[in-house]
Amino acid sequence: LALARRRLELAHQRGDPRLAGQALAALARWQDHATAPAEVLLTRATIQQYLHDFDGALLTLRQLTARADGARLAQAWLTMATILRLQGSYADSDAACRQVAAAGAPLYSTACLAENDGLRGRTAPARQALAGLLADPGLATATAAWLYTSLAELEARDGRDRAADAAFRQALALGADDYTRISYADFLLDQQRPGAALQVLAGQPHSDAVLLRLAIAGTRAAAPGAAAAVNELRERIALSNQRADARLLHGREQAMFALAIDGAAASAVTLARGNLTRQREALDLLLAARAARAAGDRQASAQVRQLQQKMGLHDRRLDALF
Structure with a gap:
């Protein structure tokens, strides 16, 4: 172990x-x-x-x-709820969230259900639930950082950019993990703030996800080292694609690279659509919609919209693309 x-x-x-x-x-x-x-x-x-x-x-x-x-094992139920959520199965995720409470972790159950509520557009009760948990003075630092990240992502999907930025900053002040930094970097890139995204990622281990954001932010900011990040990531993608399933396993990252670095919108559409067969987080639908719009692919755009409606996903950033 x-x-x-x-x-x-x-x-x-x-x-x-x-x-x-x-x-x-x-x-x-x-x-x-x-x-x-x-x-x-x-x-x-x-x-x-x-x-x-x-x-x-x-x-x-x-x-x-x-x-x-x-x-x-509360962690087993929480992991199950997380996977079901990223597959877009919110009702099944809810059921697993409730089992988290039954296993003795009511705080995580409440946060889990609030995250699903936010994804469905029940933003007011979700926001209230997360704020209630964060009001506990005895909350562990790591748990508070996780809750602030969930709140920040909810606010970003709801189009409340200032509130999202404030919540991300709260999470970072508590020593947030790589996931939060990557999510905040994506938010900053959407806000046309590549320099700030570079600062958020400075000093982080160069996982594929981090390196991708460094390449995108560095290219947009014309920062020193941007070309090196792009070349390294291109080599990693080529190496990864020696595996037959690489485009499915890493379709999100490859689609982002194709769209943001290579400007290959049609290729990004193909990769993003393949990625949606496995994972359906808000970012995955947003990426597919952006690629379809850049490629002028109305059919792909309509398919993303249909999937959003089927899932019941609330995301004002996504709505603005249709």
């Missing part, structure tokens, strides 16, 4: 899926889900999630939570 977790941590830092493969290999001796220790199954599902094997991760988690010892 220690080896698997360390390899997964390195995979996150370096953006190298081979390290995640090594993490899975470290757990290979436990093939029987019925007898494998609960922590082994939870770690395996987390690795599968990192590798974008979302269906595999859900299968592992469902097998785990069907067991008495697994049903009491």
